[in-house]
Amino acid sequence: MSDNLSSIANTDTAEAKAKPLHFIQQIIRKDLEQGLHTKIITRFPPEPNGYLHIGHAKSICLNFGMAEEFGGACNLRFDDTNPEKENEEFVNSIMEDVKWLGFDWSGKVKYTSDYFDQLYDWAIHLIKNGLAFVCDLSAEQMREYRGTLIEAGKNSPYRDRTVDENLALFEKMRAGEFEEGACSLRAKIDMSSPNINLRDPIIYRIKKAHHHQTGDKWCIYPSYDFAHGQSDAIEGITHSICTLEFEDHKPLYDWFIQNLPVPAIPRQYEFARLNINYAVTSKRKLKQLVDEGYVDGWNDPRMPTISGMRRRGFTPSSLRNFCERIGVTRSDGVVDVGMLEFCVRDDLDKNAPRAMCVLRPLKVTLTNYPADKVEVLTVHNHPNRDDLGDRSIPFGQIVYIEQEDFREEANKKYKRLVLGKRVRLRGAYVIEADEAIKDTVGNIIEIRARIVEGTLGKDPEDGVKPKGVIHWVSAMQNLDCEVRLYDRLFKDETPDAGGKNFLDTLNPNNLEILHGCKAEVSLSKATVGNSFQFERQGYFCLDSKYSTPAKPVFNRTISLKDSFGKEEQE
Ligand code: ATP
């Protein structure tokens, strides 16, 4: 690392150290100081019913981050109580995403289904203590009996069944003797509680579904509320961190823990979920985009999924840095996607080697340069990272430049190639344009220009300095490739707010595919997972799905912050 960079890194750390502790850090620190725990254990509990998104990244960074910071452990536990919606593909993608973000779970991967026997026994424990009953109300009746926020509920007519009757019925439920929906097991709490979650919630329902982990062993499955806290207790989770919408479930979480012979007392803490503008972070909506073909799979580079962002070229450290910057609070809000983009640019600017690629090529013939001559030029891979080394690029009589980098005439603000004027080709010569050759309909198809002798790494001797620097690629030796430019998936800042149909706010121009782009030959060594700055165009990476050695496909991760202006003043 150069001096320059290490000083930046040091500032970063100093900044991180100076940052006040957020409320979860404060709670954990206090618990450790007061000896409530000697070691903390957290968990990340995804349901394997979709791919993880940027919101989950926040939860992952928080749960794994707390364990790292306080010398504890973090479990990965699949919350797999809805077999119809879950599958092994989702399980695998989630493990891959957590690892890619740079975290590792403690011990084996865990599943709520590992505890189905124990949970079943605890359901029986509640029945035996008169705290659960089998209810035959249909889903619709149950809604009627539940009451509303301002109106108490009514007791189920099945609430006073005897313990023996309940035990026998629950056993029949487990044995598959009832149809789905015929009955359910409910906790017996309080139908007049102001908290609807405490109005005799369902703890087991019949689902004759094959389960990705337990096969056909069960035809009854515990509810999320019944499974979650007890799983935390079994694993000795000290701090069960979840999003604010679970705040109203906490009394129920605690009720189960108090009424069951659990081996430990976990505590739930809630934080605000991450919402980001120009995106949706609901798995249901993301799934709809995939299933209905609006995007090309869960890892489409336009998706706010971790796998989509990975394919697009976002880096793990940029996502972790983003999660660090947004902080952890208890107030909901919407984070500007610009903050995420800033974190990605910041990381790639520091770490991505530079390369040149012409997206919309225009041929330039250098009339005073020998047709058979090839010079191999050496250029730095990064303007301030000597450790990234140098590379060679071939220079010859014909080069490609961007179509937009040439104008027949222009005002002074245009610092690129103009007829009769000069520009520097990055890392090569200053050239001067003489003539624009057009096709029969007037499109410019070729420029005839001259190199200004003696300008390789030097200013012109006649003192007429070029105003700008443009990128170029040799026409004789280059890598023909496809480039995909992405824009925001939605054109509306809040795609799903206020009763809008998020599908109506899709940005119709969210993908532009360019064919016949010309990249410098060194990019033939690019591999999936490496990022490059294509000079003046942004940050790019090979697409993991469509790229082949014969036909490389590059994704634009993100454009440069202030595209042209700044670069041209160099
Ligand atoms: P759904 O989209 O169906 O509501 P979910 O997003 O809650 O599901 P889970 O798999 O249950 O998905 O989430 C796993 C963990 O990630 C939970 O602890 C949840 O609170 C957390 N999480 C989910 N979305 C966000 C978000 N936007 N911001 C922060 N944490 C989140």
Ligand code: MG
């Ligand atoms: Mg959930």
